[in-house]
Amino acid sequence: MKQLIQNLKTGETLLEEVPAPQVRRGQVLIQTHRSLVSLGTERMLVEFGKANLIAKARQQPDKVKQVLEKIQSDGLRPTLEAVFRKLDQPLPLGYCNVGTVLAVGEGITDLQIGDRVASNGPHAELVCVPRNLVAHVPDGVSDDEAVFTVIGAIGLQSIRLLLPTLGETIVVVGLGLIGLLTAELLRLNGCRVIGLDVDEAKLELARQRGLITLDPASITDPVKAVLSITNNVGADGVLITASARTDELVSQAARMSRKRGRIILVGVVGLNLNRTEFYEKELSFQVSCSYGPGRYDEVYEQQGHDYPLPFVRWTENRNFQTILQLIASGQLNVKPLITEVVPFADYHKIYCTIGQANRSGIASVMCYSESVSLNSTVKLYEAKYGPNAGTVGIIGAGNFTAAILLPALKSAGATIKAIASAGGLSATLLARKYGVSESTSDYGQLINDPDIDLCVITTRHNSHARMTVQALRAGKHVFVEKPLAIHNDEVTQIIEAQQLAGRLVMVGFNRRFSPYSQKMKSLLGGDLSGQIPMNIIATMNAGAIPANSWVHDRAVGGGRILGEACHFVDLITFLTGSRVISVCMNAMGTQPSETSDSASLLLRYENGSIGVINYFANGSKAYAKERIEVYSQERTLILDNFSKLTGFGFKNFSSMSGRQDKGHVEQMKRLILQLRSGKVNPTGEQLIPFSELINTTQTTLAALQSLREKRWIDVSRIEFFQEHE
Template identity: 55%
Template sequence: MLQIIQDLKNGDTTLEKVPVPKVKEGEVLIRSHSSLVSLGTERMVVEFGKAGLLGKVRQQPERVKEVLAKMKTDGIMPTIEAVRRKLDMPISLGYSNAGTVVEVGNNVSSLKVGDRVVSNGCHAEYVRVPENLVAKIPDSVTFEEASFTVVGAIALQGIRLADPTFGETVVVMGLGLIGLLAAQLLKANGCKVIGVDLDTSKLDIAEQLGIETINASTNDPVKGVKQLTNGIGVDAVIIAASSQSDEVISQSAKMSRKRGRIVLVGVVGLDINRSDFFEKELTFQVSCSYGPGRYDPEYEEKGHDYPLPYVRWTEQRNFEAVLEAIRSDQLNVNPLITEKVALEDISQIYGEMSDSDSIASLITYPQKEDSNSKPNRSVHISDETLEEVTEGIAIVGAGNFTQSTILPSLQNGAFPIKYIVSSQGLSSTQMAKKFNIEQSTTDFNKVLEDPSVQGVLITTRHNQHAPMVIKALNAGKHVFVEKPLALNNDELEEIIEAKEASGKSVSVGFNRRFSPHTRKMKELIGNDPTEMNIVATMNAGFIPEDSWVQDPDIGGGRIVGEACHYVDLIQYLTGSLVESVYMQGMGQNPKSTTDNASILLKMENGSTGVINYFSNGNKSYSKERIEVFYQGKNLILDNFRKLYGYGYGGLITNRLLKTKQDKGHKEQFERLAQSWKEGGSVLIPFNEIVNTTRSTFATIQSLKTQQKTEVK
């Protein structure tokens, strides 16, 4: 399929051929008929891409501190490489789409194949969207009209926050697409509406729609509003303008009556004059996109609707309200259509977007004659891996870790990559092009059915690890999976059973044991060490509670999902399995705290390990620090860049090793490729992987019971 993408490095807007997304549980696949270009939002993205590096910094100054902090901990070159990778990955454009449902995922109850629907899908021939972000189109509403729904919901949500009543006077500042939609919806609500803009063509459209207007280029908006309201001022102001100036917010305050309401839907400068708001006791609020549910993974991703009696207007119900307003002719979108452009002619819209005075541009999509044909979920990219190759590997997951670490580590060609799989298809296609991978696909089953695929590398979200590992083993493939291996004991037992039945190897991405620093420590300690004490400290950094990583059903939490690295590392250095664990969390409710916790490991050989996993430290401090105490000696590893030793004698300096940051990824993947290619020994003995995984489950149990927990 074809999809419109934006290159953040040079600002180019292009059509990309990508695989059709695979529908997941709670989602539907929609074949697009029409989508609306949101000129305001998309123009900002395009202009950001076209700006030079300095221009990008000016547009996102808040990112500069993050970059400087990363330089302090990780070094200059790794930071520069990380920024380049971020800019290398294009993004999809668009979020107001209309089309027909062609596939329905499990547990979708309100939609069926053939339904005409709107969604917040991107500009692409097919879009995959969760059920709660989809609404049915009434029979009398065309696809072109319905394409305005999502943008209309943005305007409607701003109005709901302003809470206008019948007969009130409301100003709409900015008569672009959202402003014109908001003005009509306010008028339908029984309000007197005054539209303010600098553009005469937009003012003319507003007047044709029955809206009173003020031309801000020739008149003082504040004086004009006072004249139209007999000196009282307006009850509410909806700011739908886009400007860097603070003048818009100041004007909005000055034209408001005492105790008026101001709602920001657009983007303006927010240097607020206190006296403007203080004297009138004005209220100011920023509207969040389409309405309640937006950016809430429980609502959008998991499909948990808010109960209507308590949350009357969710984002989906706002979609439905806009569609009803179009159906009943309360909202007339046809006068707002500036142009209709076929998908293959998008340069007409994006070529000179910065100079465009369009209100709304529609993209139309070709409709295939055979509507029953199956969507193509694979795209052939390169033939380079096919030359004299009978076996290869597949990578499942095309996120930042795959791009930054896995693919560069496998570039030596020791083991050709035949497939790269992603859920949406865009990221895998970009990486396939960059690293000369044969095929980009969204179909995991195709990988499993290919007999030439010897091994599968899985780097997806954590809740997908165990099911994919089991399917790959059952298909007769070797498996490497990024940590964690599983999220609970039931999944782990299924993996053990599948591994035994298949006879294939299972490796987990506990890369830190392959760092040159760790291997140097192991060399000094020896393979049969005496009892020792190890303290591993992770300055992990804050992650919001609503992140998927924190969700126990998706990410498993940060101990299971990340602290497992240190369980494996302590196991490797001590040469012993974990016997028991005891975990304590910080705060008034230590039984539920995993972001700031200490874990005590008792090893079978008598050694102990302490894992301090903290998220409340400063970013400029080293992210990782490992300390080993044994036989009157100490080893201190600082952030996998510097290794210090004390008590070894005869050394001019205590520093034993200094490198650029090396956490062992490259060594790990080189060994993996060699192992799969030649059938050599596994990276990590499977019993150690199982012990590490069970230990992380035991830490959560210990936290709940506040007792030492045996690892079984």
């Protein structure tokens, strides 16, 4: 199927061939009939993409601050690489979609195949959308009308925040698509509406709908004009649906408001508010969030848990339904807003002029062909793969795959046949960039492909164990990003599958492969280090991530101790040459949860070593992220952020420094070399013994148990009858 994307680096808009998405639990697979181009919103994206790097930075000062902080902590080169990677990730365009249901995921009972629905799906022939972002289209509402559902909900949500009453005077600043829809909804609400815009065509359309109109460019002062219309009382409310880089629109809104008036911002404007203007009138100011309550809430949108109607009357989905009901009843007439209807294949007729100053029109609608490819795999390049060639297939195409794993695999000379992602788009973009021959939305095809020897799994944490077991049962070797598992029963399943398959299981514990870690191991005695007890303190200044991130969800991400602190359990295991026998964990707060990301772990090892892991999310981002301290035999090693190693008490070593290297590339080089040698499981040649991978996973799970039960927890020792083939 085809999907429209935009290159953030150049602003170029492209029609990309991508795999058909796979319907998942709680989602709806839709064949698109129509999608709406919001000329204002999408023009901003195109203009941002075409801007040079300096102009991009000026538009996003908050991002510039983050970049400067990252330079302080990680250095200039890694930071610039991260910035350019981000700009190199094309965006899917569009968010107003109408089509027919082709399939419904598990758990959906109120939609049927063949239903006509509106959703916030992108410009694509097929879209897969969570249930709460899909609304049934009533009979009598055409596709051309229903395509206004989502953007109408944006205007409706701003009105719900404004709380207008019958007879009030409301000013709408900006009469683009959202502005005109908002003005019409206000008129239906019994309000007197004043519309401001500099485009005469939009003003004329507004006048035809019974609005009072003002052109700020043709009058001396729009504030005085509004005051005159309201007998010097001022507007009861102002809705800003325009976009501008200055603070003037907010200032004007404040000056034209009555005392205790309300201002709602829908567009994007400067927000340096003048305190005096707001103080003297006791004005209220609020920013409207997209379609309504539920927006950006993973529990509502992705997991499908609705808010109870008696407590949250208007959710984003109920706003969708309201717009459709108004269209069905004839109260909301959207047909005059359609500037043009263009075939999807001719998208360039819209986008080649979307950023031009003389571009006129309100809304462009793209219509789609009735035939569409349902292939879940796209072949991008021709290639042949021999048996046992160490051929790789990657499941997951997120930021970590793009930023770290794929470059590391390519640097290691890996032969990659396919990349899988749930939606197919991200897999296709990465496959095209790195010369990978296939992309797919069905990871099962990758697992069952006889050409593929190694499955690399980089999906969300709750799928790691399941996919690892599936790949092992299919006879594949497995590299899985940490954590290996997030529940104890998953560990048992992985052990059973690995023992039966006799295949390699490798976890992304890359830090032991860093040249700094390797040097530390050598200085501490190499293989003899397992006989020497030592004290190791590992501190990670992890930095805070939003509380609503999936990483903090115990059922999905498992929490950052399981997902990230495991790195340091493995690193201490590597340096001590021993395994953990017991663990005690304490977390910050009076009632810490299992997903706390500010905690300390105390580890006891078989050889008498003691490890301390301080994983903190409440430190400054300007401070280095990682620090390892080793104390052994009156000697000390300090590793600072995997860029500088300092030794104290060593005869022939004082320091080692260079660019930051956490071992990703070296890990992949060794893994690919081992696969191609055909000696994946000979005694003593495992990159990380399977028993250590299990011990590390058990340790982090036991740490959570320790937090719950407030005591030391023993880590069970498991002997494997088939650690080597």
